[in-house]
Amino acid sequence: MTLQPALPEHTFQALGDPTRRAIVERLSQGPASVSELAAPFEMALPSFLQHLKVLEGRGLIRTVKNGRVRRCEIIPEPFDAATRWLEDQRTLWSARLDRLDAYLTTLKDGDAS
Amino acid sequence: MTLQPALPEHTFQALGDPTRRAIVERLSQGPASVSELAAPFEMALPSFLQHLKVLEGRGLIRTVKNGRVRRCEIIPEPFDAATRWLEDQRTLWSARLDRLDAYLTTLKDGDAS
DNA sequence: TTAATACTTAGGTCAATACCTAAGTATTGC
DNA sequence: GCAATACTTAGGTATTGACCTAAGTATTAA
Numbered sequence: 159m160t161l162q163p164a165l166p167e168h169t170f171q172a173l174g175d176p177t178r179r180a181i182v183e184r185l186s187q188g189p190a191s192v193s194e195l196a197a198p199f200e201m202a203l204p205s206f207l208q209h210l211k212v213l214e215g216r217g218l219i220r221t222v223k224n225g226r227v228r229r230c231e232i233i234p235e236p237f238d239a240a241t242r243w244l245e246d247q248r249t250l251w252s253a254r255l256d257r258l259d260a261y262l263t264t265l266k267d268g269d270a271s
Numbered sequence: 272m273t274l275q276p277a278l279p280e281h282t283f284q285a286l287g288d289p290t291r292r293a294i295v296e297r298l299s300q301g302p303a304s305v306s307e308l309a310a311p312f313e314m315a316l317p318s319f320l321q322h323l324k325v326l327e328g329r330g331l332i333r334t335v336k337n338g339r340v341r342r343c344e345i346i347p348e349p350f351d352a353a354t355r356w357l358e359d360q361r362t363l364w365s366a367r368l369d370r371l372d373a374y375l376t377t378l379k380d381g382d383a384s
Numbered sequence: 385t386t387a388a389t390a391c392t393t394a395g396g397t398c399a400a401t402a403c404c405t406a407a408g409t410a411t412t413g414c
Numbered sequence: 415g416c417a418a419t420a421c422t423t424a425g426g427t428a429t430t431g432a433c434c435t436a437a438g439t440a441t442t443a444a
Contacts, residue, residue: 171288174284201432318403
């Protein structure tokens with residue numbers, strides 16, 4: 159119900175828990191009901207449901223109730239946004255390391271000549 | 272001190288906090304001392320240091336003390352591992368959505384409501 | 385129409401997290 | 415040497431997070 163703007167921060171926080179990460183891994187393979195998702199876990203159902211609510215609250219999954227069954231599925235966008243953030247950081251530091259490398263090479267060439 | 276094997280889970284958890292995410296963004300542009308990193312934050316220094324310890328404990332940054340100054344820098348690998356995990360999930364569901372799309376097209380052709 | 389199923393709500397505990405202040409230690413500049 | 419600098423340690427509080435049990439509600443199957 160509460161779809162957040164999907165800040166990478168929220169995505170990361172949601173994925174920082176082993177249970178929720180496992181739920182996402184399961185849902186990556188396709189939608190599932192609450193009880194299907196809960197089955198592999200020892201945890202009591204209400205505890206498990208909290209994790210689903212976190213995922214939904216952060217906008218990582220969408221759920222729809224049909225009859226007495228609630229079906230859950232992944233929302234791809236926030237994952238893409240998180241990936242982009244990680245890649246942006248990577249770009250920053252590899253650019254920097256490249257410059258450092260170039261600089262060191264210059265130094266070395268200067269010595270050699 | 273404690274360099275973890277950098278499970279994506281730990282990386283995500285560390286990045287789930289706004290302060291730590293900002294620290295990483297700063298460090299992506301190059302190494303910095305503790306006080307340089309802390310300057311933009313209102314937070315008391317000991318509180319800030321805790322965040323640095325989380326990042327170091329999760330293996331996302333490396334710190335070396337030289338004299339009275341501690342210099343901090345990014346460790347790229349865990350970020351790559353986290354990116355890879357996100358991309359793996361994406362691969363799973365895009366393959367599936369492609370298949371679903373094809374299937375729905377077929378169904379619609381055969382469906383007379 | 386009753387019983388089973390599939391959640392859902394309402395509480396309550398316990399540990400971890402995010403902050404704080406106050407008082408250290410170790411280096412360095414004057 | 416002595417003061418300023420750059421952390422560091424040692425506490426303490428308050429909120430959030432991850433779990434639990436017990437008792438609902440709504441839907442479906444028999």
